[in-house]
Structures are given as C-alpha cells and as structure tokens.
Amino acid sequence: MASEQDVRAQLQRAGQEHLLRFWADLAPEPLAALLAELATLEPDALREHCQRAAAACALTPGPLADLAARLQPLPPECVGSAIRCDQETRLRWEEEGFRQIALNKVAVLLLAGGQGTRLGVTYPKGMYQVGLPSQKTLYQLQAERIRRVQQLAGQRLGTHCTVPWYIMTSEFTLGPTIKFFKEHDFFHLDPANVVLFEQRMLPAVTFEGKAILERKDKVAMAPDGNGGLYCALADHQILEDMKRRGVEFVHVYCVDNILVRLADPVFIGFCVLRGADCGAKVVEKAYPEEPVGVVCQVDGVPQVVEYSEISPETAGLRGPDGGLLYNTGNICNHFFTRDFLDKVTREFEPLLKLHVAVKKVPYVDEEGNLVKPLKPNGIKMEKFVFDVFQFAKNFVAFEVSREEEFSPLKNADTASRDNPSTSRRALLAQHYRWALQAGAHFLDVHGVQLPQQSGLLPNGDPPAICEISPLVSYSGEGLEMYLQGRKLQSPFILDEDQARLLQPQEC
Incomplete structure (x- = not known):
C-alpha cells in the first residue's frame, strides 16, 4: 500500500x-x-488534466467564429440512404449484412458507462423500463434483437452463428449490470458471448482547476466519455478477443435508443459493400435548431460538429432542393472495421480532444460537510466516440428513418422530449404500424373495429396498443403469417407464445 x-x-x-x-x-x-x-x-497527468479542464471551461462558449468558412456538407458519394434507395439496392445491402453475420464476422458494442443523472435514476440506464405492456427493459430489448438477428442470418445461410455483445461500462455501471444480467440468465444469450469491460475514470475539477472530493475519503470521479472506448479497448484487450473470434466489423451504439437495430444487416451490408472503415447512421434534422450534432466535413475531413458550435445562420442554410444544407443528424450509431479500431488505439487516440461538460458535482466543504449544489460547480472532461471519423480512409454516412430507428431516452418525464413516455410511444407506434402493414385490424374496448389510421392520437399514443417481441420480428418482417386478417383487441402483445398460437397449422 x-x-x-x-x-x-x-x-x-x-x-x-x-x-x-x-x-x-x-x-x-x-x-x-x-x-x-x-x-x-499519476502526478503530471493529474496536474495537466486539472489545468486543461479549467482552461477549457474558461473559453467563451458558443458558435466557433471561423467555422462557417471551413464547413461543408458530406459529398453525396459518401452518403447512402435506407429511405431513398430502391428495393433492389436495399435487399442487396441486407443480404451482404446477413452474410457477414452468418460468417461470425460481426459484433455489437454497447456504450453504457454513463450515469442516468438526467433520467433521475441511480442505476444503469439499460435496466430502465419505459412502461411497455411487457415491462421489458432496454437491456432485454437489445438482447432479444441480437438473438433474432442471429436466427435470421443463420436461417438464410443454413448455419449457426453468433453476434458477440461487448458492453463498455464504468465504475458506476459495471457491478449493477453484471448482477442484472446474471439475475436474468443473460436473457438466454451464452454468457461467453457477452463481454463486459470498464472504461477509465477522470477526476471532476472545480472552475479553479482543483480536483473535487465527493467525500472525505473519495475523489469525485466521472467516466471519460463515450470516446473513452478506445483506451478501454486497449486496457482490456478487447480487440484481441474480437480477433480470436474472427470478428471484422463492429456496430457501436448508445444504450438509450429504444429503437436501435443491433447488428443491422442493412447498415452493415452498406458499409461493407462500400469498403468503408468507418460509418455513421444519421437521421434528417427535424428543424435547424434541433440540438443534435451534424455529420459533415470540416477542412475536408469528416467530423461531427456540435449544434452549439454552429451559428443559427449556418444551421438554417438551405440546399438547392430546399432542404437543410446541414441536415445529417448524428445519433451515436456507428460502424467500424476492427482494423480501423486497432489503428485508432495504437496511433490516433492521443490526438482526440477533450470536451468540457459543466455539471453539478456533490462535494465536501472545508468543514467536511456534504454539499449537493443547486447549480453547476464542476467540470467533467470527456472524449467523444465520433471524434475518430477524421482518421478514416473511407468514411460513409447512412440515412435512416427517425420514426423507425431513433428515439433516445435522456430525460425524466418532467422534460418535454426524449423521456420515458416519448420512448415508449415511439416503440408502440412502430409496432402498431408493423401490425397494420401485416394486415391486422384492431378493435376498441367495445369490440368495434378501429379505423385503419397510421397517425398518432393527440396525446402521442397510437390508436391501439400493440407490442411485438423482437424474438418474433426484428424489423417488421414475417408478421403476415400471424396477423393477416386478424382482429386484435388492444392492448395486444405478440410474443413467442402468442406467435405459436397464431401460426397457421399445416394440414
């Protein structure tokens, strides 16, 4: 000692x-x-960290003065779209993605080291239930999507395949996550294929550059951001583990998107066929001031520019088609080759810049009393996972439908957006659309058939409550055999047991 x-x-x-x-x-x-x-x-690193945090925080926030002249939209040849492509092209991408999955070359990597502070919970966000009829958590939904995509790929190519699940946690989330997975039998995944590892922690710092004590015997530490992934990959030999398994392509995503499609074969196939070493799913920005980062080029290299760094004038620029010029919203959903990640960990990680997050950090005062501040009093320094885009040799972006693939859970229900209610409604609205497309009809509480409308009610709910297990359908496929011509009473849950009951019997 x-x-x-x-x-x-x-x-x-x-x-x-x-x-x-x-x-x-x-x-x-x-x-x-x-x-x-x-x-x-380490003393020198600690001194540099604290000085850098205070200096970075002292900089004037807001749009970067010279950014507009350096900014360009992504070239059209770097962008694909799941929305605007023809059916034949989409099927070709999907087929290639399933082929790579069936060959055991695809892994998924979950970024789950953050604390659910804004959500108002003291446990990992993946353990959260948004209030679905099934009461499934985010972790369970994601595990079941892995099981289903493995099944679909295996059926197509007549093989058994595995999509390993790597989960980056932190000091705050590792223990509870391991316990939760064990209590739920790893959601029927093989525990050998669920690899949990921990990212580094950095001290929280005052505006004067002093590390903060959260207790008399404990420094206030915070995860080093989702860009801490690259150090964590090296710290825990994760890339070596991937290599042993034959993994060549990695789908990286954030824990809080209830609609995330893990190991999405369309996205994987698009990136592989384009020869990309790095890719990002994007959604069209809803409006110029929407608080999402923009995937674009700065000085000719791909980058995510935070919404706070872009002036309102630049954010509002329109292209020849009348749409926003900078409309590719980042949703923290990325494709990397294992070789690219290896190069980042060996060469580029030290070049990643640290970003300032000003937070309310509990601390002990000079008398040793615990203080929970009412306003931000400290700095947490973070790296961002997307800051490696600039090092890619062949970067691509892939546009997807927001209503099908993006509904983040960031805030408590007291907030107006990105909360448990909006997440729940997004998933149930998606499943309601899938059921209608499969030929189902819904009945009200009196048994009267509801109109076939795909829009939402004024309160944001779908006209009928329908939840479809990921074990039955990954992205809306294969539902006709269960739902075609069926009259369903709301609420309706289509899980594996219900699917067996509804499956047509062979004569």
Whole structure:
C-alpha cells in the first residue's frame, strides 16, 4: 500500500495536496482506500488534466467564429440512404449484412458507462423500463434483437452463428449490470458471448482547476466519455478477443435508443459493400435548431460538429432542393472495421480532444460537510466516440428513418422530449404500424373495429396498443403469417407464445 508521505509528495507535485486535507479524520480503512485511489493518479497527468479542464471551461462558449468558412456538407458519394434507395439496392445491402453475420464476422458494442443523472435514476440506464405492456427493459430489448438477428442470418445461410455483445461500462455501471444480467440468465444469450469491460475514470475539477472530493475519503470521479472506448479497448484487450473470434466489423451504439437495430444487416451490408472503415447512421434534422450534432466535413475531413458550435445562420442554410444544407443528424450509431479500431488505439487516440461538460458535482466543504449544489460547480472532461471519423480512409454516412430507428431516452418525464413516455410511444407506434402493414385490424374496448389510421392520437399514443417481441420480428418482417386478417383487441402483445398460437397449422 502507498504511504501517506508518498501520496502527499505526488499530490504536491500535481498541485492537488488539498485532496488529503481530511486524512487525520479518517479511520484506517477509509484512509487506506483514499490512499489507494490517489496513488493511481499519476502526478503530471493529474496536474495537466486539472489545468486543461479549467482552461477549457474558461473559453467563451458558443458558435466557433471561423467555422462557417471551413464547413461543408458530406459529398453525396459518401452518403447512402435506407429511405431513398430502391428495393433492389436495399435487399442487396441486407443480404451482404446477413452474410457477414452468418460468417461470425460481426459484433455489437454497447456504450453504457454513463450515469442516468438526467433520467433521475441511480442505476444503469439499460435496466430502465419505459412502461411497455411487457415491462421489458432496454437491456432485454437489445438482447432479444441480437438473438433474432442471429436466427435470421443463420436461417438464410443454413448455419449457426453468433453476434458477440461487448458492453463498455464504468465504475458506476459495471457491478449493477453484471448482477442484472446474471439475475436474468443473460436473457438466454451464452454468457461467453457477452463481454463486459470498464472504461477509465477522470477526476471532476472545480472552475479553479482543483480536483473535487465527493467525500472525505473519495475523489469525485466521472467516466471519460463515450470516446473513452478506445483506451478501454486497449486496457482490456478487447480487440484481441474480437480477433480470436474472427470478428471484422463492429456496430457501436448508445444504450438509450429504444429503437436501435443491433447488428443491422442493412447498415452493415452498406458499409461493407462500400469498403468503408468507418460509418455513421444519421437521421434528417427535424428543424435547424434541433440540438443534435451534424455529420459533415470540416477542412475536408469528416467530423461531427456540435449544434452549439454552429451559428443559427449556418444551421438554417438551405440546399438547392430546399432542404437543410446541414441536415445529417448524428445519433451515436456507428460502424467500424476492427482494423480501423486497432489503428485508432495504437496511433490516433492521443490526438482526440477533450470536451468540457459543466455539471453539478456533490462535494465536501472545508468543514467536511456534504454539499449537493443547486447549480453547476464542476467540470467533467470527456472524449467523444465520433471524434475518430477524421482518421478514416473511407468514411460513409447512412440515412435512416427517425420514426423507425431513433428515439433516445435522456430525460425524466418532467422534460418535454426524449423521456420515458416519448420512448415508449415511439416503440408502440412502430409496432402498431408493423401490425397494420401485416394486415391486422384492431378493435376498441367495445369490440368495434378501429379505423385503419397510421397517425398518432393527440396525446402521442397510437390508436391501439400493440407490442411485438423482437424474438418474433426484428424489423417488421414475417408478421403476415400471424396477423393477416386478424382482429386484435388492444392492448395486444405478440410474443413467442402468442406467435405459436397464431401460426397457421399445416394440414
């Protein structure tokens, strides 16, 4: 164990000796824990981190002055679309994606290290239930989509295949996530194919450049952002594990999108056939000021520019077709080749810039009392997963339908958007559309057939409640055999048991 004297010398070198100001108050066990934590903080790196955080925070926020002249939309040849392509092209992409999945060359990687602070929960966001009739969590929905896409790929090519699930957690989410998966028998996935690993943590810093104590015996630490992925891949030899399994293509996504299509064969196939080493799913921006990053080019290289960095004038520019010039909204849904990730971890990771997040960070005051601030008082430094786009040799973007593929869960229901209600409605509205397309009819509580309308009610709900298990349909496929001509009472859940009952019996 590191001695108090050694740790104090390290902290003095870093200009952070205040972190030991309560050492005399601590019992042996908490003191040992604090010394062990502080001993892991390399002095020069700690000093640089704190100085950089304070300096970055002091910069004036807002649109970058010279950005407009450096900004360009992505070239058309770099962009594909699941919406605007013809059916034959889409089927070709899908077939290639299923082929790669069947060859065991595709993995999915979940970014799940963040805390659900805005959502108002103390547990990992993947464990959240948005109020579906089935009461499924985000983790369960995602696990079942993996099982279904494996099944579909295997059926097409007459083989058994595996899509490994890599889950990047943090100090806050690793333990609860492991416990949750074990309690739910890994949602019937093989535990050997579910690989959890932990990203690094960085100290939270005051505006004056001092690391924050959240308790007398604990430094306030925060995950290093979803761009911490690249260090974590190296720390835990994840790419070596992928190589042993034969994985060549990796689909990376965020935990909070209830509509995410894991290992989406259309997206995978598009990227593979284009020879891309890096790709991003995008949705068309709903309006110029929508708070999403824009996938575009800066100085001729692909990049995501945050909405706060673009002036209102630039955000509102229109193209020849009347649509927004910068309309490719980033949804944190990416394709990487394993070779590209390997190159990033070995060469490019140190070049990634740190971004400032100003947060409310609980701390102990000079008397040792816990304070929960009412306004932001600290800085958390983060790296972003998409900041590697600039290093790609062949970057592509792939446009998808927002209503089919993007509804993030960010906030509690007290917020007006991106909350549990909007997520739940997005999924149920999708499943209602799928059921109508498959030929189903819905009845009201009195048994009267409802009009065949695909629009939502004034409160945002679909006209009938219908939930379809991912184990029955991944993206709306194959539902006709169960639903064609059926009259269904709302609420209706089509799970595997119900599907067996509805399946036509062979004579």
